[in-house]
Each structure stands twice: as C-alpha cells, then as structure tokens.
Amino acid sequence: MNEDGTGDGRAVPGSQWYDADAGPLVRPYAMTGGRTKPGPSNVRFDLIALVVVEDDPPGPAEESLLGPEHRALLTLCRAETQSVAELAADADLPVGVVRVLLGDLLEAGFVKVSRPVPPAQLPDERILREVIDGLRAL
Amino acid sequence: MAYERSENTGAGGGVDATALALKILVAGGFGVGKTTLVGAVSEIRPLRTEERLSRAGEAVDDTGGVAQKTTTTVAMDFGRITIRSGLSLYLFGTPGQDRFWFLWDELSQGALGAVVLADTRRLEDCFPAVDYFEHRKIPFVVAVNCFAGARNYGAHEVSRALDLDRGTPVVLCDARDRDSGKEVLIRLVEYAGRMHTARLLDSVG
Numbered sequence: 001m002n003e004d005g006t007g008d009g010r011a012v013p014g015s016q017w018y019d020a021d022a023g024p025l026v027r028p029y030a031m032t033g034g035r036t037k038p039g040p041s042n043v044r045f046d047l048i049a050l051v052v053v054e055d056d057p058p059g060p061a062e063e064s065l066l067g068p069e070h071r072a073l074l075t076l077c078r079a080e081t082q083s084v085a086e087l088a089a090d091a092d093l094p095v096g097v098v099r100v101l102l103g104d105l106l107e108a109g110f111v112k113v114s115r116p117v118p119p120a121q122l123p124d125e126r127i128l129r130e131v132i133d134g135l136r137a138l
Numbered sequence: 139m140a141y142e143r144s145e146n147t148g149a150g151g152g153v154d155a156t157a158l159a160l161k162i163l164v165a166g167g168f169g170v171g172k173t174t175l176v177g178a179v180s181e182i183r184p185l186r187t188e189e190r191l192s193r194a195g196e197a198v199d200d201t202g203g204v205a206q207k208t209t210t211t212v213a214m215d216f217g218r219i220t221i222r223s224g225l226s227l228y229l230f231g232t233p234g235q236d237r238f239w240f241l242w243d244e245l246s247q248g249a250l251g252a253v254v255l256a257d258t259r260r261l262e263d264c265f266p267a268v269d270y271f272e273h274r275k276i277p278f279v280v281a282v283n284c285f286a287g288a289r290n291y292g293a294h295e296v297s298r299a300l301d302l303d304r305g306t307p308v309v310l311c312d313a314r315d316r317d318s319g320k321e322v323l324i325r326l327v328e329y330a331g332r333m334h335t336a337r338l339l340d341s342v343g
C-alpha cells in the first residue's frame with residue numbers, strides 16, 4: 001500500500017548527504033539539505049494553497065542556480081496554477097519536501113502562494129450553488 | 139491566467155488570487171471504500187506525506203528491526219474536481235488505520251466538510267470519524283457503502299445506531315459508482331451550506 005521508497009531510483013544521484021543509518025525513509029529530505037521546515041518566513045503552506053508564478057520573477061541566471069527539484073516545481077507551476085498537494089503528487093515528492101522547496105521559491109521571489117479562503121468566509125452561497133450544479137454536470 | 143476573475147475578492151482579505159479551492163475529506167474505517175470513492179468521482183493520485191513517528195503519538199507502528207526510524211511515509215488519496223476555471227474541489231482520504239488519525243488535524247483545517255464512509259457490517263469502525271467531526275463542528279454526511287452481502291439498513295436505522303445529531307444526512311451509496319459518489323458530495327455541499335447559513339444567523343442574533 002505505502003510505497004516504502006526503496007529502489008525507486010529517486011535517490012539524488014551521487015547524493016552525499018544520504019545517511020545510510022537513517023534508512024530510506026528520510027532520504028527525500030536530502031534534496032532540501034536536510035531541512036524539514038520552510039525557511040525564515042516559516043510559513044506552513046496549506047495543502048490546498050494555490051501556487052502562482054510571480055509576475056516579475058528573477059532572471060534566468062538566478063534560475064539556473066536552482067536545484068533540479070526546485071526547477072521541476074517551477075515548471076509545474078508555470079504550466080498551471082496548482083495546489084501544494086497537486087504539486088507534490090505531480091512531482092512525486094512528499095508534501096513535507098515540497099513545502100520546504102516552495103518556501104525557497106517564495107523567498108527567492110519565483111512564486112506567490114495564496115492562502116486558501118476558509119469556508120467560513122465564503123462570500124455567499126452562490127459559490128456552493130455553483131459547486132452543486134458543477135457536480136451534477138460532471 | 140486562471141486569475142482574471144474579480145468577483146470573489148473581498149473574502150479573506152489579503153488573498154491575492156481569486157481562485158477558490160475547497161477541501162473535502164473522506165474518512166472511515168479500514169477498507170471501507172475511501173480510495174474507491176475518491177477514484178470514482180475524481181482523477182485520483184497518491185499523495186505522499188512524510189510524518190515523524192513521534193507525531194503519531196503512541197502510534198504502534200511495528201517497526202520491527204528498524205526502531206531508529208524517525209520518519210514514515212503515509213500515502214493519502216488525493217483527487218481534484220474542477221468545477222470551472224478558478225473553482226476546484228479537492229478530496230483527501232487517509233488510510234483507515236487508527237494510527238493515521240493525526241493526519242486529520244491538518245487536513246480538517248479549513249475543510250468545507252467531510253464524508254464519513256460506513257459499512258453496516260462493522261458500523262463501529264466509523265465511530266471515531268463521527269466523533270472527530272462532531273467535536274470540531276465540521277459538517278459531515280455519513281455515506282453507507284452498500285457492499286453486497288451486507289443486510290440493507292435504512293438511512294434512519296444507521297442514523298440512530300450512530301446517534302447522529304438531528305439533521306446530519308445519511309446517504310446510501312455505492313462507492314464504485316460515479317453518480318452515487320457525486321450524489322454523496324452534493325448532499326455534503328448542500329448540508330455544509332445549510333450549516334454555514336445557520337451559523338451566520340446564530341452569530342447575528
């Protein structure tokens with residue numbers, strides 16, 4: 001049921017940070033340099049927070065300094081506005097890792113992350129009506 | 139791109155995007171059909187989350203020889219239903235074992251509502267989910283997954299057996315069937331809307 005992460009070829013090639021004692025289950029955090037929390041801004045992105053690319057992102061020079069996972073996420077964001085959960089599923093990375101990587105991208109000015117609107121603040125019931133009609137029409 | 143709408147602005151203050159994402163949870167006991175339901179109504183994808191075992195509290199994960207293991211991967215069900223550009227429903231289901239309950243604390247934040255799947259052959263399996271959402275005042279419907287071979291109970295009987303608050307909908311469903319699954323979600327959204335209105339009315343007087 002759960003993938004155990006073994007033999008999935010996802011290990012960072014030639015990764016030096018991989019601590020054999022820690023076992024395969026902590027390996028994904030190697031690509032965040034072992035960080036398990038997003039950077040100084042320390043935001044914890046909601047699973048359904050939407051990630052949008054910045055209108056005026058840093059140039060290609062800075063982008064080329066990003067790691068492959070950062071760039072992979074950026075590519076996904078550019079294709080379509082997506083939630084944190086979708087990015088994790090599409091990039092096949094654990095949510096915790098994606099949160100850290102997105103924190104980096106946010107700080108470097110590559111992306112914006114919208115806080116989801118809590119249902120209690122939904123403007124009106126029109127939205128829910130729309131959802132119901134939309135579900136019927138599926 | 140998907141952000142050209144301006145109608146919904148105002149809600150949520152500093153939200154700079156007007157796209158709306160609504161979260162619906164799918165809960166219930168082990169093997170009751172959560173993954174099946176999410177897959178029937180949406181394009182399902184596995185979502186991996188890394189969880190520290192310590193966060194799972196007394197979680198009795200039988201780590202056997204690997205006692206030093208500090209992080210475990212939990213695969214959740216995850217599905218998206220696009221209502222229109224800028225309005226999506228996100229469905230989340232977690233594995234049914236008790237030791238994954240801690241996942242709900244994050245998931246339930248800001249959720250529109252929840253579906254609690256039940257199997258009448260072992261109704262007690264959904265008690266923890268019912269308790270959980272009742273305590274947190276998260277609107278939920280109970281969806282009875284009608285497995286073949288299970289005696290057919292009426293929605294009323296199930297409601298009584300679970301001692302549900304009056305008004306909590308009970309829907310009979312077949313988790314494998316798309317239309318049936320859609321109906322469950324529709325009932326939930328309708329109910330969440332009613333609860334929402336009732337609370338607004340309460341708060342103004």
Ligand SMILES: Nc1nc2c(ncn2[C@@H]2O[C@H](COP(=O)(O)OP(=O)(O)OP(=O)(O)O)[C@@H](O)[C@H]2O)c(=O)[nH]1
Nearest residue numbers: 168169170171172173174233234285286312313314
């Ligand atoms: N006959 C019948 N079988 C079903 C129905 N719903 C699910 N199943 C089967 O029951 C089994 C368990 O369904 P899942 O959807 O994996 O259940 P789950 O709640 O996700 O299980 P966990 O994630 O392990 O807790 C699968 O073999 C399904 O094919 C149903 O409505 N009728």
Ligand SMILES: [Mg+2]
Nearest residue numbers: 172173232233
């Ligand atoms: Mg499942």
